[in-house]
Each structure stands twice: as C-alpha cells, then as structure tokens.
Amino acid sequence: MNFFELTSWIGKKISRGVPKLLNTKDRQHLIYVIFLVLICLFYIVPRAIGFSQQKLKDNTIVMEQYGERLKLSTGTILQDSVVVEKEREQLLNAIEERIVSFLYQIPDYSYIKPLETYLEYRPKLLEQFPSAVPLEKGGYYLSSRYGIRIHPISGRTKKHFGLDLAAKSGEPVYASATGIVSKVIYSKKGYGTHIIIRHRFGFGSLYGHLSKVLVHEGQKVAQHDLIATVGSSGSSTGYHLHYEVMKNDVKIDPRPSLNLKKDIYGHLIKLKLDTVVEQ
Numbered sequence: 001m002n003f004f005e006l007t008s009w010i011g012k013k014i015s016r017g018v019p020k021l022l023n024t025k026d027r028q029h030l031i032y033v034i035f036l037v038l039i040c041l042f043y044i045v046p047r048a049i050g051f052s053q054q055k056l057k058d059n060t061i062v063m064e065q066y067g068e069r070l071k072l073s074t075g076t077i078l079q080d081s082v083v084v085e086k087e088r089e090q091l092l093n094a095i096e097e098r099i100v101s102f103l104y105q106i107p108d109y110s111y112i113k114p115l116e117t118y119l120e121y122r123p124k125l126l127e128q129f130p131s132a133v134p135l136e137k138g139g140y141y142l143s144s145r146y147g148i149r150i151h152p153i154s155g156r157t158k159k160h161f162g163l164d165l166a167a168k169s170g171e172p173v174y175a176s177a178t179g180i181v182s183k184v185i186y187s188k189k190g191y192g193t194h195i196i197i198r199h200r201f202g203f204g205s206l207y208g209h210l211s212k213v214l215v216h217e218g219q220k221v222a223q224h225d226l227i228a229t230v231g232s233s234g235s236s237t238g239y240h241l242h243y244e245v246m247k248n249d250v251k252i253d254p255r256p257s258l259n260l261k262k263d264i265y266g267h268l269i270k271l272k273l274d275t276v277v278e279q
C-alpha cells in the first residue's frame with residue numbers, strides 16, 4: 001500500500017464512522033479535508049519545519065573537515081605539486097558543493113555566519129545572491145529597518161518588509177546580486193516604480209520608489225550593475241530606496257547581507273597582506 005492508498009483508506013475508515021446525518025457530498029468533502037490534513041502532517045509540515053538544522057550542521061562539519069585537509073594540502077611543500085594542486089582543487093569543489101546545498105536550504109541570513117569561513121574559499125558565490133549594498137558606498141543612510149514599525153503615512157503599526165535607504169534623488173541603484181529581472185512595474189501606489197530580480201538559491205530582491213528604470217524584464221544583470229535611480233514614486237514621504245530580499249518567496253531581513261561581500265573580501269585581502277608581510 002503506498003502513501004496515497006493509505007491516506008484514502010484511512011479517510012474512508014474515518015468517514016464510515018461519521019453519523020449518517022452527512023450526505024454523500026459532505027462525506028466526500030470530509031474525506032478530502034482529512035486527506036489534506038494527513039498530507040500536511042506527513043509531508044508538508046516536517047519539510048517546512050525541518051528544512052533541517054541537522055543537515056546544515058552536517059554540511060558545516062564536512063566543510064570543516066575539507067577545510068582542515070585543505071590547510072594541510074597547502075601547508076606542506078611536496079615535490080609533486082601537481083598532485084597537491086589537484087587535491088586542492090577537488091577539496092575546493094567539494095566545499096563549493098556543500099556551500100551551494102547550504103545556501104539552498106537556509107531560510108534567511110541568520111544561518112550564514114558559520115558559512116563565512118568557507119565562502120572565503122569560493123568568494124565568487126557571493127555574486128549570486130544578495131550580499132552587497134544596492135547603493136553607492138557613503139551615499140545613503142538607513143532610515144527604516146525591517147520589522148514592526150509605525151507606518152509614516154497611515155500612522156498605523158505595520159510590519160516593514162524591507163529596509164529604507166535614504167539617498168538623494170537620482171542616485172544610482174545597483175543590483176545586489178547577479179540574476180534575471182523578473183518584473184519592472186510602474187505604479188503610483190505602494191512600491192511605486194519598482195524592480196524585482198530573481199537570483200540563485202531561491203533568493204530575490206526588490207527595489208522600490210524608483211525614478212528611472214534602466215533595465216527591462218527578462219534582462220540578465222550582474223551584481224553591481226546599474227539598474228535604476230533613486231526616486232520617491234508610490235507611497236513614499238521622501239527620496240529613498242525601499243530594498244527587500246526574498247528567500248523562497250518569503251521576505252527576510254536584508255540587513256546581514258549588506259556588508260557580507262565586503263567583510264569576506266576584506267578578510268581575504270587582510271590575509272593576503274599578512275602573507276606578503278611574512279615573506
């Protein structure tokens with residue numbers, strides 16, 4: 001008996017016990033509802049809750065082992081450097097594979113911390129998901145965070161699903177990661193003129209209240225590509241960029257992503273400088 005046969009069998013058994021008050025149609029509905037509940041219990045709920053902390057932990061442990069081996073393989077000067085180089089490449093690929101599966105699994109940036117060390121081995125991956133500020137460095141300030149706040153126009157308490165980055169009108173807006181422009185919307189309400197970009201690993205980003213749009217739907221963009229300019233379109237009280245990050249269609253706090261790339265590259269540059277000094 002497979003899963004579906006089992007659920008319909010259970011459904012039938014239960015519905016037989018239901019008083020005869022229910023007509024056939026109601027019974028069918030009841031079976032349908034029971035079937036949905038069972039699917040939720042056995043299939044969807046464990047998957048939703050258990051995006052699996054354990055799996056993430058396992059990934060981190062394996063990456064740690066690879067990292068240790070990598071250090072050993074680079075730390076010793078062997079005569080046969082081709083073999084060393086080959087092993088190093090294999091280890092780096094294995095680490096990349098783990099990082100990729102990790103990035104697909106995590107629901108938000110709060111899980112990214114243990115990954116930072118390994119991202120240093122494959123920093124190019126940072127280009128593929130939001131990991132940078134979408135505005136010019138020093139050309140903005142954070143005027144509203146992600147979370148519950150009093151709405152500046154309605155005055156009501158409401159969740160703010162993104163960050164507001166206050167900047168001058170016409171300031172350049174850059175894609176925070178490589179991806180494909182999935183939507184360009186011109187509206188007088190809400191987000192106003194806005195762009196949505198789809199990235200790898202189930203990430204997405206939204207840029208709202210724009211003035212000029214410099215990309216079109218379906219266009220492939222690279223991280224840091226100029227896509228628009230800052231405006232105050234839609235329901236906005238001043239010039240700013242409303243910036244959202246989505247993971248698997250859920251709006252998450254983009255804050256930890258803003259300096260992710262900068263921090264990791266900063267550390268890599270420091271490591272390089274340290275080795276130069278040592279030599």
Ligand SMILES: [Zn+2]
Pocket residue numbers: 144160162163164242243
């Ligand atoms: Zn906003």
